[in-house]
Amino acid sequence: MVSTQKDPVLAILSLSGGNDGLNTIIPRSNGLYRDFRPSLSISEDQIIPINDDLGFHPAMGPLKKFWDEGKLAIFLGMGYPNSSYSHFRSMDIWHTCEPDTQGSEGWLGRVIKDLDPHSENVLTGVNFGRGLPRALAKDGVPVASVGDLETYGLLTGIEGDSQRSEALDVFGRMYSPAIGRGAVMDYIRNTGTDALKGADILATAPQKYSSSVEYSNSAVGQYMKNIAQTHLAGFGTRVLYTTSPYNSFDTHANQAALHSGLWTDVSNTVENFMTDLREHQASDNVLLFMFTEFGRRITDNGSGTDHGSAGIAFAVGEGVKGGIYGEYPSLDVNEQEEGGNLKYNQDFRSVYTSILEDWMGLDAKPIVGGSFEKTKFL
Amino acid sequence: MADENIALMAHLLRRSGFGASRDEIEAKAAQGYQQTLDDLLNPESQPIIEEDLVYRYNPSYWQSAAIENNVQAWLYTMINTPRQLQEKMSLFWHMIFCAGHSKIDSGYEMGRMVAMFREHGMGNFRDLIYRLSTSPGMMYYLDNTESHQVAVNENYGRELLELFSLGAGKDEEFNYSEDDVKACARAFTGWNNAPAYPPFPYGRSPWEFRFDPADHDDGEKTFLGETGPWNGDDILDIICKQPATARFLARHLYNYFVADDAQIPAWRLTPPQNLNLIQEMEKAYFDSGYDITEMLRVLFNSDTFKSEEVRYAKVKSPAEVVAGTLRLVEEHREIKLGLFQHSQEPKYMGMDLMNPPTVEGWHTGREWIDSGTLVERINYASDLLGNTELPGVKGLINRLMSRGDSLSPETFVDGCLDLIGPITVDDGTRSELVAHAQKAGDLRHGSSSEQSDFTRRTGEMFQMIASTAEFQFE
Numbered sequence: 001m002v003s004t005q006k007d008p009v010l011a012i013l014s015l016s017g018g019n020d021g022l023n024t025i026i027p028r029s030n031g032l033y034r035d036f037r038p039s040l041s042i043s044e045d046q047i048i049p050i051n052d053d054l055g056f057h058p059a060m061g062p063l064k065k066f067w068d069e070g071k072l073a074i075f076l077g078m079g080y081p082n083s084s085y086s087h088f089r090s091m092d093i094w095h096t097c098e099p100d101t102q103g104s105e106g107w108l109g110r111v112i113k114d115l116d117p118h119s120e121n122v123l124t125g126v127n128f129g130r131g132l133p134r135a136l137a138k139d140g141v142p143v144a145s146v147g148d149l150e151t152y153g154l155l156t157g158i159e160g161d162s163q164r165s166e167a168l169d170v171f172g173r174m175y176s177p178a179i180g181r182g183a184v185m186d187y188i189r190n191t192g193t194d195a196l197k198g199a200d201i202l203a204t205a206p207q208k209y210s211s212s213v214e215y216s217n218s219a220v221g222q223y224m225k226n227i228a229q230t231h232l233a234g235f236g237t238r239v240l241y242t243t244s245p246y247n248s249f250d251t252h253a254n255q256a257a258l259h260s261g262l263w264t265d266v267s268n269t270v271e272n273f274m275t276d277l278r279e280h281q282a283s284d285n286v287l288l289f290m291f292t293e294f295g296r297r298i299t300d301n302g303s304g305t306d307h308g309s310a311g312i313a314f315a316v317g318e319g320v321k322g323g324i325y326g327e328y329p330s331l332d333v334n335e336q337e338e339g340g341n342l343k344y345n346q347d348f349r350s351v352y353t354s355i356l357e358d359w360m361g362l363d364a365k366p367i368v369g370g371s372f373e374k375t376k377f378l
Numbered sequence: 379m380a381d382e383n384i385a386l387m388a389h390l391l392r393r394s395g396f397g398a399s400r401d402e403i404e405a406k407a408a409q410g411y412q413q414t415l416d417d418l419l420n421p422e423s424q425p426i427i428e429e430d431l432v433y434r435y436n437p438s439y440w441q442s443a444a445i446e447n448n449v450q451a452w453l454y455t456m457i458n459t460p461r462q463l464q465e466k467m468s469l470f471w472h473m474i475f476c477a478g479h480s481k482i483d484s485g486y487e488m489g490r491m492v493a494m495f496r497e498h499g500m501g502n503f504r505d506l507i508y509r510l511s512t513s514p515g516m517m518y519y520l521d522n523t524e525s526h527q528v529a530v531n532e533n534y535g536r537e538l539l540e541l542f543s544l545g546a547g548k549d550e551e552f553n554y555s556e557d558d559v560k561a562c563a564r565a566f567t568g569w570n571n572a573p574a575y576p577p578f579p580y581g582r583s584p585w586e587f588r589f590d591p592a593d594h595d596d597g598e599k600t601f602l603g604e605t606g607p608w609n610g611d612d613i614l615d616i617i618c619k620q621p622a623t624a625r626f627l628a629r630h631l632y633n634y635f636v637a638d639d640a641q642i643p644a645w646r647l648t649p650p651q652n653l654n655l656i657q658e659m660e661k662a663y664f665d666s667g668y669d670i671t672e673m674l675r676v677l678f679n680s681d682t683f684k685s686e687e688v689r690y691a692k693v694k695s696p697a698e699v700v701a702g703t704l705r706l707v708e709e710h711r712e713i714k715l716g717l718f719q720h721s722q723e724p725k726y727m728g729m730d731l732m733n734p735p736t737v738e739g740w741h742t743g744r745e746w747i748d749s750g751t752l753v754e755r756i757n758y759a760s761d762l763l764g765n766t767e768l769p770g771v772k773g774l775i776n777r778l779m780s781r782g783d784s785l786s787p788e789t790f791v792d793g794c795l796d797l798i799g800p801i802t803v804d805d806g807t808r809s810e811l812v813a814h815a816q817k818a819g820d821l822r823h824g825s826s827s828e829q830s831d832f833t834r835r836t837g838e839m840f841q842m843i844a845s846t847a848e849f850q851f852e
Contacts, residue, residue, distance in 0.1 A: 086480065086483040088480035088733065089480050089483070092480050102735075102737065103736070104736050122749060130725075130726045131722075139741075142748060143750055144749060145726075145750040153753075154757065155841060155842075156761075157760055157761035158764065163838065166817075167838070167842055170810050173810050174806070174810045174846055183744075184743070185804075185847055187744050187747070188693075188744070188752070188850055191748060194749045195750075195753050198749060
């Protein structure tokens with residue numbers, strides 16, 4: 001495998017379910033925050049201050065470290081026109097960059113196609129989790145989707161190492177180019193050969209890996225560890241993606257405890273991830289981006305919060321110019337979006353555009369479907 | 379080698395339903411092709427799933443808003459309904475009349491739409507497409523709720539013609555013009571839902587279709603050459619009598635039941651694989667007054683369908699991989715825990731049931747397969763087929779044992795291929811499997827240690843067959 005250590009790498013953690021932005025980056029100096037959150041506002045003495053106006057959720061101490069280093073970008077007021085309150089639809093829009101029509105092709109699928117137009121490396125894009133998020137979907141773009149890196153591969157149900165390796169040998173020969181029964185059979189055989197190649201390479205990642213960092217046993221912790229392992233193994237993977245457990249951030253009820261647990265895990269995991277990469281001198285070329293499909297309702301419902309619009313995203317990395325990007329959307333009743341929601345002021349495609357052009361070195365326009373002013377955080 | 383009666387019956391049951399266990403295949407083969415086909419074509423003659431029992435064990439399925447429950451209940455039906463063709467047709471219509479949870483955001487509504495396909499999908503096409511055009515989910519999904527007398531939204535009007543009935547073209551001609559789309563969309567103004575907007579976030583239901591005469595454009599329109607003050611009803615009448623609609627249905631049915639053919643965007647320029655059969659089905663459509671079952675009767679009775687040429691000529695859809703494997707190994711043939719995981723599997727393989735990627739639906743045939751989905755398909759099927767505790771797998775192993783006290787590697791491999799399908803594999807594939815079996819020699823099942831070795835080796839051989847490229851077809 002050719003070493004591509006210096007190529008820029010994009011890692012993405014999707015916070016599925018709609019993270020409550022108001023209790024993540026808290027507008028602590030704004031009296032309206034406490035008015036609208038009679039049950040769920042976080043008391044001033046617990047908030048971790050960012051500046052006079054804003055502060056982190058108390059569980060986000062580990063992320064504060066990167067803020068202090070100037071390696072954390074916080075994107076406020078993230079969204080797109082005519083926000084959808086449907087998890088699926090809104091996530092689709094973030095995945096496809098198509099807010100008006102239903103798109104089937106993902107922005108990262110296009111990225112992988114641009115990076116590796118002839119699919120020379122079956123591992124240019126890797127997803128951790130079961131099933132491919134639409135962000136990575138594009139016809140003719142192979143993306144490995146790994147449910148568990150420790151056990152990933154074909155015929156994982158065959159017990160005994162020697163039996164399985166024999167079975168895989170047979171598999172390899174059965175899928176080797178033969179006089180097939182036509183184009184479809186040939187195509188499937190080639191695909192099977194690619195899959196076997198990808199699985200063989202990926203299987204070596206955990207063996208090559210050693211680290212002093214101990215990730216949490218949560219899905220986020222383990223998948224971010226898998227991302228680190230894959231990156232450190234030097235397979236030339238450029239896009240690494242994972243999703244928090246499906247709709248875990250959908251805190252309609254019992255939010256105080258849930259949200260705190262979620263951010264404890266995510267913050268610790270991000271710290272572990274960065275520490276791990278730094279320990280291996282492999283953090284320079286990695287950008288970690290975290291987003292959610294929407295924010296939540298301004299007013300709490302007594303126990304949780306319902307679906308809202310503008311949300312918050314983050315970027316962490318050595319190449320990041322730390323800071324606050326975008327405006328905190330107004331909580332003023334007259335300036336809210338219809339339905340008691342925060343109005344977006346920063347199109348997510350602006351942030352994508354900077355990631356694509358200033359980090360990945362690609363032409364963003366065809367990928368995000370238009371020209372968007374860059375959010376200059378790199 | 380495989381018995382032709384068994385092979386033909388297995389083929390019929392794979393295509394007209396979600397496959398079957400070996401016991402079922404043999405029982406149906408004994409009844410004969412014609413009797414089995416009659417039963418399939420008359421679902422009402424077969425017992426219905428005991429819904430009371432399903433709800434007693436799974437109270438959460440009842441009118442559930444959660445998409446997961448609705449997908450699970452659907453998979454349960456695919457596996458267990460004796461009315462297999464009816465269920466296969468509910469999936470057929472779901473893959474054509476695409477509306478998705480990503481926009482509708484109500485599992486209840488999606489479940490209701492599939493139930494409509496189940497109940498009416500083998501009836502009269504005019505009736506079915508009217509039900510579709512008055513489905514609140516579809517009206518919302520394709521923005522007809524946003525289409526007004528003074529501001530027409532063409533989305534439903536266009537897709538009705540392009541994707542739900544005529545298709546863009548046939549025999550190199552276009553089936554309709556942009557003016558027809560506009561006329562069609564005008565005719566469907568006022569076809570919307572009450573309440574008009576889903577009362578988000580407290581749930582989308584209960585909304586119902588309602589025709590609003592005040593919002594309907596009742597002016598004169600020319601549609602496919604006919605001029606009048608058409609309403610949506612009139613448009614559906616005109617659509618149903620078009621040869622293009624008959625062609626559209628015949629090609630879709632062929633592609634779904636007989637063999638992978640070109641997909642709908644190519645139909646204007648790409649002629650059907652088997653024009654004779656398509657024309658016979660078109661004739662049945664008109665002779666019967668648009669009866670879908672009569673088209674199916676022609677299809678399943680045709681020599682083409684019965685020919686060996688079309689066996690394993692279709693790439694299985696993920697729903698077929700999952701439901702078909704579960705039926706073969708006889709797992710979840712009764713109500714029990716654990717169905718949820720299986721119901722998520724089609725999604726991992728690229729078919730998020732009740733949530734197609736766009737109104738165009740899933741791309742089928744070879745496009746089901748990429749390096750990610752192939753791994754999921756292989757591992758799923760081979761894990762189940764390698765589980766020698768499952769009743770269907772045990773049954774296959776017992777049958778194999780009854781074929782002789784000692785099986786040579788060749789007999790063993792051929793026996794496995796027969797029992798699991800029967801499936802034919804390329805010579806190269808077969809000789810790899812035989813070479814693998816030869817390493818451990820002949821198989822015996824006299825002593826208990828021989829039996830456990832026989833069982834283990836058969837499970838492993840099933841896993842390897844499930845991993846072949848051939849097994850991706852049905």
